Amino acid sequence: xxxxxxxxxxxxTRIPTPVADDIRVDLELDKIIEVASNGDKLIAETWLNTLxxxxxxxxxxxxxxxxxxxxxxxxxAILSMYSIAxxxxxxxxxxxxxxxxxxxxxITRETARGIGILVDGLNSLLSILKSxxxxxxxxxxxxxxxxxxxxxxxxxxxxxxxxxxxxNKDIVFSVKVGSYNYLRDPALLVPKDExxxxxxxxxxxxxxxxxxxxxxxxxxxxxxxxKNWVLLRAASILLDAxxxxxxxxxxxxxxxxxxxxxxxMSDFFTKMGLPQTYPDISSGRFAFEDLHxxxxxxxxxxxxxxxxxxxxxDGAFAVLITGANRGGKTTFLKAVGQAIxxxxxxxxxxxxxxxxxxxxxxxxHFLRGEDRTLSYGKFEEEVRRxxxxxxxxxxxxxxxxxxxxxxxxPVEASVVAENVVxxxxxxxxxxxxxxxxxDFIYNFTRxxxxxxxxxxxxxxxxxxxxxxxxxxxxxxxxxxxLWAKLxxxxxxxxx
Amino acid sequence: MTPLVIANxxxxxxxxxxxxxxxxxxxxxxxxRRSYCLFITFIPKVASLEFTxxxxxxxxxxxxxKPSYRIIPGPPPREYMAVRIAAxxxxxxxxxxxxxx
Numbered sequence: 001x002x003x004x005x006x007x008x009x010x011x012x013t014r015i016p017t018p019v020a021d022d023i024r025v026d027l028e029l030d031k032i033i034e035v036a037s038n039g040d041k042l043i044a045e046t047w048l049n050t051l052x053x054x055x056x057x058x059x060x061x062x063x064x065x066x067x068x069x070x071x072x073x074x075x076x077a078i079l080s081m082y083s084i085a086x087x088x089x090x091x092x093x094x095x096x097x098x099x100x101x102x103x104x105x106x107i108t109r110e111t112a113r114g115i116g117i118l119v120d121g122l123n124s125l126l127s128i129l130k131s132x133x134x135x136x137x138x139x140x141x142x143x144x145x146x147x148x149x150x151x152x153x154x155x156x157x158x159x160x161x162x163x164x165x166x167x168n169k170d171i172v173f174s175v176k177v178g179s180y181n182y183l184r185d186p187a188l189l190v191p192k193d194e195x196x197x198x199x200x201x202x203x204x205x206x207x208x209x210x211x212x213x214x215x216x217x218x219x220x221x222x223x224x225x226x227k228n229w230v231l232l233r234a235a236s237i238l239l240d241a242x243x244x245x246x247x248x249x250x251x252x253x254x255x256x257x258x259x260x261x262x263x264x265m266s267d268f269f270t271k272m273g274l275p276q277t278y279p280d281i282s283s284g285r286f287a288f289e290d291l292h293x294x295x296x297x298x299x300x301x302x303x304x305x306x307x308x309x310x311x312x313x314d315g316a317f318a319v320l321i322t323g324a325n326r327g328g329k330t331t332f333l334k335a336v337g338q339a340i341x342x343x344x345x346x347x348x349x350x351x352x353x354x355x356x357x358x359x360x361x362x363x364x365h366f367l368r369g370e371d372r373t374l375s376y377g378k379f380e381e382e383v384r385r386x387x388x389x390x391x392x393x394x395x396x397x398x399x400x401x402x403x404x405x406x407x408x409x410p411v412e413a414s415v416v417a418e419n420v421v422x423x424x425x426x427x428x429x430x431x432x433x434x435x436x437x438x439d440f441i442y443n444f445t446r447x448x449x450x451x452x453x454x455x456x457x458x459x460x461x462x463x464x465x466x467x468x469x470x471x472x473x474x475x476x477x478x479x480x481x482l483w484a485k486l487x488x489x490x491x492x493x494x495x
Numbered sequence: 496m497t498p499l500v501i502a503n504x505x506x507x508x509x510x511x512x513x514x515x516x517x518x519x520x521x522x523x524x525x526x527x528r529r530s531y532c533l534f535i536t537f538i539p540k541v542a543s544l545e546f547t548x549x550x551x552x553x554x555x556x557x558x559x560x561k562p563s564y565r566i567i568p569g570p571p572p573r574e575y576m577a578v579r580i581a582a583x584x585x586x587x588x589x590x591x592x593x594x595x596x
Binding site: 409476 | 506507508509510511512513514516517520537538539554560561562575576577578580581584585586587588589590591592594595596
């Protein structure tokens, strides 16, 4: 039994669909997956499933991370293995037709043909694995398991058995006739080596033969039935072997597809000149330096303005992002979300460095549509959407909110936002929230001290926007001062 | 001639405390100048200023979460509709604390 696990995702599930679809749309995952998959549907599926895993442990992340590094070093081996698996399965799909499940003789012939193709594939795989020096546990275990189960003698004996059921050859078998003329002891026989023409001439006339009357219509049918009876066990063994081998190739191809996607993505990073770092996991710290928004890099085909952040706290934190529009707030949110998803999948990040406290899941709650009119109906839809994933949240997860609860007036929305974000932070869930809800920002940052981080778009002294976010502070009394100043100016102007 | 000033959601880009302070300054100024003002606000406290007449946008009698587009004299509602909706869907502090494991 060949056992391997290149992804270590067994036992974990994907985030359920309506919630997963929101994350996919909000964080523009399709753009990322398109680059990774390069049109390959299997890669796209594996990437989406791995990015949207509900649970991920630190061990699993490190396991995949090590394997991704290994795959990038041994990229040619990975790409060859993937194409061998793909071509082998393609040949099997094209050449093997098990059209009747109740006909042992067609099953043996077809599965034997299939096994022949799969054994060829195994042979090619083996030669690549032997000549590649993998360093990760994931790929080393694959090599160990494959070489322990498959060697040259296995391959040659498999080919020999397969040869017995070749369409061009007769199947040789024996049966004994028991009491009441019942047939018993069916046995498949190894075909005799036909040898040279001379030896065939010598043996000519020495076998027992039988001849059916040309008008005997039942005779051939009976012989066919006897042959099928004899082949029954062989058919089920061959079918089982064929299915297992095919499943091995399917699993291998699926798991390898993740790493082929990583190779494609790494090529994209190189082409765009994006930095490529593997994330650290360190409790109490969320920090990154020069993080780029990957989906923006893909859609704009240039390097976006990077962001830097450092949060050191015990327990969960909330990063509140506020300030003028078109300052890069939503891009920042997407960059963070995408990076966390890549990090927990074991992939590299477009940043100089990236540290997360734990590989928690990411959930998104983004403002929908361009319609900014306020209504309780829309607010209720927002509340419902939030409630849709609230039950999935676990300590260490991340919730990314883009102008959540802004479909009602800011005074009321602030009260709801304060309830929600405080509850999340107190339950160990980290929050990133783009918001203009002033009451909420003011109350929350005062109450949560260092666990609340306020970010605002940077503006240079000449008023120019840099699309970078910088640490901001509350400015209590600013509006009052502004009023007083303008009032004084107006009054003195009126005099 | 008495001027009329119409202001829609003035001072809503600051906290509602400051918004209230500013509304008070602004409306007092107008009041001192003997002018009228139609002042639309989400800050309930503004309606308690001595020189104001409070009107309120009524919710629809059939569905309290929908507007009726009727504006009638009366004090601001004592509870926030948004909070009521959040409570209905169990999205307030205690609800979430119970749910998140």
